[in-house]
Amino acid sequence: MATITGTDHAPPTGPQGAAAGLDLHLVRPHGRVRDSLMEALRDAIRSGRLAPGARLPSSRTLAADLGVARNTVARAYSELVAEGWLASQHGSGTTVSPRAADVLRSLTSRRTRPPPRPPDHDLRPGHPDLSSFPREEWSRAVKRALHDAPTEAFGYADPHGRPELREALAEYLARARGVRSDPDDIVICSGAAEGLDLVAAALADDGVGAVAVEEFALPTQRLSLTAAGLRCPPLTVDPEGADVRALDTMPDVGAVVLTPSHQFPLGAPLHSDRRAAVIDWARRKGGVVIEDDYDGEFRYDRSPVGALHGVDPECVVYLGTVSKSLAPGLRLGWFVLPHRLVEAVIRQKGETESTCGFVEQLAMADFIRSGAYDRHIRTMRAQYRRRREQLVAAVSRASPDTVVAGLPAGLHVVLQLSGGGESRLAGRPPWRRLAVEGLDLYRHPDAESDRDGVVVGFAAPAPSAWSAALAALVHLLP
């Protein structure tokens, strides 16, 4: 039976008659009949209903059978010949191409690994709520960006990134994070990880041998630095943030990576005295402060505190990303550089932009300028604030001796259980259905601190999954 369903321009739904045993379903509701027919034929070949070598009905027969114009079928056949699905030889009609055998071989041998099974309750830190991604608004931003893009945007591109995005970011970062920057000193990258890779390589090229890091930090940070040949001695972290005064005792250190607005993962903000001290160190020493502002927009007790960058833009490399504010899957980040470092970092990128597609960049520029980015951040900030309050309340009800560390900010908390040994606990089976992480994961191998804790992200669950995740967490507390 040949069946047409749901096509705008097609005859009424329903069986249209038999065609050489061909059962075709034409299901592209927005397309031309020819496209629907082509897609149905491709599907028949993919599924094996039409085998390589099989002969197709003549265009006249199939057209009569489907109740469409003969020309439509003839054109569909000839396009599929051009695409390699069908073969046509004068006198012997149209057959399924032998090449389709290769297609089928690749499909039947398919053993794509299933993605790893997600945990039942995902409370891993650093993951935003992906279900709240503003799909419609982003889609509109892409549409406008593609419509308005100058032709040159589609070509090999300036490694600095699109000027439209750098200008929108200069404006956004100034008012939202107190970052005073010139668009020319902003470089677009495919996320904070690529950003740190590039800065590390530029520093190493410039003769820097060591970069200090916080004793608790993302392990990928140390990977970026050591891959560039840099050593990375740790700075102690206490309730006033990283103890930057120790930099004066580290003569070979030329730069330091900090998370001033909300130490990752411990949660302290960098104390104002230390902010001043580290800028002072950088000025005296000619050093560089790399500020990873990974979640600076999310402060719940008051307005976000401005970035350290604002204190002295000529000492600070500011790293930002949409990974927490929108979605990591977009692979989009930026850094604001002291003017003297721009060319060194660009040299590391090469002559043209090698990673960031221009569509994302222009869409993000539109998203910022239209106010949609601010709106999305406000919505998410309200949701995350509520979740953090619920988490703190639930923990204090269920386990009054458990300490929730860190200031009201960001997408995670650190729980210090009364019994201790949380890191070991986080790695053991009872926690498996519930994905949380032990502080151990973030500890520098040379860290002096024996501090322990469970790092709980409260952003990742979809709104519908949040209560169950919170209940699962509370259930496991002592």
Place this chain on the structure above:
Amino acid sequence: MATITGTDHAPPTGPQGAAAGLDLHLVRPHGRVRDSLMEALRDAIRSGRLAPGARLPSSRTLAADLGVARNTVARAYSELVAEGWLASQHGSGTTVSPRAADVLRSLTSRRTRPPPRPPDHDLRPGHPDLSSFPREEWSRAVKRALHDAPTEAFGYADPHGRPELREALAEYLARARGVRSDPDDIVICSGAAEGLDLVAAALADDGVGAVAVEEFALPTQRLSLTAAGLRCPPLTVDPEGADVRALDTMPDVGAVVLTPSHQFPLGAPLHSDRRAAVIDWARRKGGVVIEDDYDGEFRYDRSPVGALHGVDPECVVYLGTVSKSLAPGLRLGWFVLPHRLVEAVIRQKGETESTCGFVEQLAMADFIRSGAYDRHIRTMRAQYRRRREQLVAAVSRASPDTVVAGLPAGLHVVLQLSGGGESRLAGRPPWRRLAVEGLDLYRHPDAESDRDGVVVGFAAPAPSAWSAALAALVHLLP
């Protein structure tokens, strides 16, 4: 004067009265009045018409003045306070935030370098016609991709790339290029350059010390290899393609980079005897053939010849990209790997996908599956074929002694001028308004060949600019 223009929900166009000297233009035709008002206020601050510290009219006054609901104005004010544009203190009304000063500073100090002036006639090789990018169709593919994407797609991703795209590519490459692949052996990357970087690093890690290259090739190829610590001795190129028989005399070479379908830039296809010989070498030696299929879709005299990969998928790394077929600015490529190399290459990428955004990947999968990619390639193939014919005809009319080298394929030709010395000519002023390249740019430093030529790309000009570019070229021929 406060003016509202072109807003769907707003009162009729025209002056609406004075509001504290505020001249507001509300111009978002598709938005809510509140959005229009917010955008107009942001613009007034950006342009300096509203200075930091300036007091705004009360929401009641402005609402009456604009003929909109007071609530609309009040909400616009409060959103702009949240965004950092305005400040609000009880009793003292709403003012422009001091933070706006930072914004203005970054805008007024702006010195974004203008993009380099494009040549009058762009006949550089390797650049497709960007003006023919199917903006509408790509935009629809993005919209469908965003609508249908599973939530996990927005998160940190598998470094192999999206399974949807790898499956669509396995099917496409099998029928269009004769590449038999399992989707699990395909890895997505941000373009051929990143692809070669990753393969080079994996080979170097595996103990390979040298990778042979064609004596004329993209210079970035050698950069990728040497950056990974590999030496890259040249293979002679003659009218049968690279002379791969020399590999037997190079005991330390563990891999070879080739452009079998259409040697870049000389234009010869790799002879079938040599195809067999290089696969034979790879099997005997355990070597790897890296096939850069940069323009395999564009053959004009007959159907594209299948990729070398099809001969023995376990010896060949196949590199593909959308840079010639769609647009370099998308930063999207792929490689099909011998199964034994997949994990080594993925290790080079790291634990998660670090460069390719998921939106491009899903859009590309949709673009292939819907047939839009085939359609676009057919359209462009017809256009490029026509241009190549016009170019050959015009050159033979104007300069019968000039030889057009290379088979009817790809996006460029090599012109051998009767007088010789073309590379030097291509670098000199008379050619400046006309961007072409000399063969010198592509010559390996150790190449024995003293061959010369002008490499002319015929794809880059927009259709409206093609005739003038061709005329400018012909005008300069001897």
